[in-house]
Amino acid sequence: MATDTDPIELTIVMPCLNEALTLETCIRKAKSFLDTSGVRGEIVIGDNGSTDGSQDIARRNGARVVDVPIRGYGAALYDASMAARGRYIVMGDSDDSYDFTRLMPFLEKLREGYDLVMGNRFAGGIGSGAMPWKNRLIGNPVLSGVGRLFFKIDARDLHCGLRGYSMEAFKRMDLRTTGMEFASEMVIKATLLDMRVTEVPTTLSPDGRDRPPHLRPWRDGWRHLRFMLLYSPRWLFLYPGILLVLLGLTVGAVLLGGPLHVGRVYVDVHTLFFAGIAVLIGYQAILFATFSRIFAANTGLIPQHRVLDRMFDYLTLEVGLIAGTVLLLVGLAGSIYSVLLWDQHRFGTMDPRQLLRLVIPSGVCLALGFQTVLSSFFLSVLGLGLNGRRAG
Numbered sequence: 465m466a467t468d469t470d471p472i473e474l475t476i477v478m479p480c481l482n483e484a485l486t487l488e489t490c491i492r493k494a495k496s497f498l499d500t501s502g503v504r505g506e507i508v509i510g511d512n513g514s515t516d517g518s519q520d521i522a523r524r525n526g527a528r529v530v531d532v533p534i535r536g537y538g539a540a541l542y543d544a545s546m547a548a549r550g551r552y553i554v555m556g557d558s559d560d561s562y563d564f565t566r567l568m569p570f571l572e573k574l575r576e577g578y579d580l581v582m583g584n585r586f587a588g589g590i591g592s593g594a595m596p597w598k599n600r601l602i603g604n605p606v607l608s609g610v611g612r613l614f615f616k617i618d619a620r621d622l623h624c625g626l627r628g629y630s631m632e633a634f635k636r637m638d639l640r641t642t643g644m645e646f647a648s649e650m651v652i653k654a655t656l657l658d659m660r661v662t663e664v665p666t667t668l669s670p671d672g673r674d675r676p677p678h679l680r681p682w683r684d685g686w687r688h689l690r691f692m693l694l695y696s697p698r699w700l701f702l703y704p705g706i707l708l709v710l711l712g713l714t715v716g717a718v719l720l721g722g723p724l725h726v727g728r729v730y731v732d733v734h735t736l737f738f739a740g741i742a743v744l745i746g747y748q749a750i751l752f753a754t755f756s757r758i759f760a761a762n763t764g765l766i767p768q769h770r771v772l773d774r775m776f777d778y779l780t781l782e783v784g785l786i787a788g789t790v791l792l793l794v795g796l797a798g799s800i801y802s803v804l805l806w807d808q809h810r811f812g813t814m815d816p817r818q819l820l821r822l823v824i825p826s827g828v829c830l831a832l833g834f835q836t837v838l839s840s841f842f843l844s845v846l847g848l849g850l851n852g853r854r855a856g
Contacts, residue, residue: 471504472504472505472506472549472550472551473503473504473505473550473551473552473571474498474503474504474505474506474550474551474552474553474554474567474571475505475506475507475508475545475548475549475550475552475553475554476494476497476498476505476506476507476508476553476554476555476556476564476567477507477508477509477510477541477544477545477548477553477554477555477556478490478491478494478507478508478509478510478544478555478556478557478558479509479510479512479537479540479541479544479555479557479558480509480510480511480512480514480518480522480540480558481511481512481513481514481518481535481540482514482515482516482518483514483516483518483558483559484514484516484517484518484521486558486559486560486671487509487518487521487522487558488521488525489560490556490558490559490560490564491507491509491521491522491525491526491527492525493563493564493565494507494564494565494567495507495525495526496564496565497564497565497566497567497568500565501567501568501571503571505550506527506528506548506549506550507522507526507527507528508527508528508529508530508544508545508547508548509522509527509528509529509530509544509558510530510532510539510540510541510542510543510544510545511529511530511531511532511540512532512535512536512539512540513531513532513533513535519531528547530543530544530547532544534642535642536642536643536644536646537642537643537644537646537647538639538641538642538643538644538645538646538647538649539642539646541555541646542639542642542646545631545634548631550631551630551631552571552574552575552628552629552630552631553628553629553630553631553634554567554570554571554626554627554628555625555626555627555628555629556625556626556627557625557626557671559671560669560671561594561625561668561669561670561671562583562625562626562666562667562668562669563666563667563669566666566667567628569581569664569665569666570583570626570627570628570664571628573628573662573664574628574629574630577660578660578661578662579629579630579632579633579654579659579660579661580627580628580629580633580650580651580654580659580660580661580662581627581628581629581661581662581663581664582619582621582622582624582627582651582661582662582663582664583621583624583625583626583627583663583664583665583666584619584620584621584624584663584664584665584666585621585624585666585667585668586620586621587620587621587663587665587666588665588666588667588668589665589667589668590667590668591667591668591669591670592670593670594668594669594670594671595668604621604622604623607622607623607648607689607692608620608621608622608623610689610692611648611651611652611692613699614692614695614696614698614699615651615652615655615656615692615695615696616655617651617652617655617661618655618661618662618663619651619661619663620663621663622647622648622651623647623648624666625647626666627650629650629654633654633659636657636659637649637650637653637654637657638653639653641691643687644687645687645690645691648691648692649691649695652691652692652695695760697752697753697754697756697757697760698753700753700756701749701750701752701753701756702749702750702753704746704749705745705746705747705748705749705750705752705753706746706750707746708742708743708745708746708749709742709743709746709747709750710746711739711742711746712739712740712741712742712743712746713739713743715735715736715739715742716736716739716740716743716824716825719731719732719733719735719736719739719821720736720821720825723817732817733816733817733820733821733824736820736821736824737820737824740824740825740827740828743828743832744828744831744832744835747832747835748835751835751839754843755842755843755846758843758846759846762846780844781840781841781843781844783840784836784837784839784840784841784843785837785840787836787840788832788833788834788835788836788837788840789833789837790833791829791830791832791833791836792829792830792833792834792837793833794826794829794833795826795827795828795829795830795831795832795833796826796830797826798822798823798825798826798829799823799826799827799830801822801826802819802822802823802826805818805819805822806819
């Protein structure tokens with residue numbers, strides 16, 4: 465353990481909420497690692513308002529306690545990490561499920577220059593009963609797979625609670641969440657910021673609690689998935705939007721020429737109507753992806769992107785207004801032609817299929833035109849933030 469005058473290399477951080485049964489064991493293991501390895505370090509406990517005397521246990525065993533008024537796993541870890549004096553930080557749960565005597569692999573990777581070092585429980589070993597089957601076989605593999613797909617995260621165990629990071633990298637991440645999704649945000653932010661991330665094997669043992677864990681698998685699993693979706697406008701909005709637009713345009717183009725027989729199924733203007741709806745929904749989803757990406761960049765949730773900067777060099781308000789006006793004129797022309805065609809029948813009965821093949825595309829063009837004009841103004845407002853930050 466370091467004295468007040470020693471430069472500290474490593475801070476071991478633990479979140480705590482009523483962990484009196486296991487906290488002392490975790491602190492002693494962490495102290496044992498620091499003593500036997502000769503690493504100058506400290507132990508910081510981020511306490512979330514324990515009522516079982518955990519704070520006194522921590523202080524009695526030489527740890528520093530940071531009182532965190534905001535409830536949540538992420539809040540406790542964030543405040544404790546911000547209070548750390550070490551160049552590097554290793555975080556781990558205070559339920560005695562992780563072995564704090566085996567932290568050297570994490571510290572070695574941090575010394576090599578890695579910004580974030582993740583533990584991999586599947587590579588190191590999971591003790592019997594340490595992880596519920598639904599977490600081991602469903603939750604963790606699925607969420608880790610989603611993380612790799614959405615963000616190209618090079619980690620096989622995305623939600624391991626034992627991990628290390630440098631103080632410099634932690635401040636750059638600018639983490640915002642306060643709950644269990646804090647773990648996902650850390651890895652996602654590190655990846656988006658092009659930080660050096662690696663994994664080391666670690667073990668997971670059954671925790672020493674005499675009560676259920678704070679983790680709620682289904683609730684917290686959904687919070688992790690929701691967070692990843694919100695942080696990836698491409699997968700939430702852009703890719704589904706592109707798929708809908710392409711599908712709607714393809715089906716619409718086929719049906720504009722006439723009805724289609726697919727086996728015993730007769731496809732006509734009713735399907736053409738829903739094809740037009742698909743185009744509208746898809747286009748709106750693509751706009752949402754753009755809005756979300758720019759808003760997140762403006763607020764610092766995700767880093768700036770060069771493509772966005774270049775987009776505003778070419779897709780100006782004027783370009784959007786011209787494109788929207790063209791669509792409006794096409795839709796208006798089709799609508800007028802439809803009325804003239806109806807006039808030829810003295811505004812009486814005519815084949816509705818003939819008329820709908822004009823009305824549906826015209827209505828879609830009118831809606832797309834209005835969407836484009838209004839969205840162009842909104843994008844210009846959002847772009848003010850990007851332009852201002854770029855100019856600065």
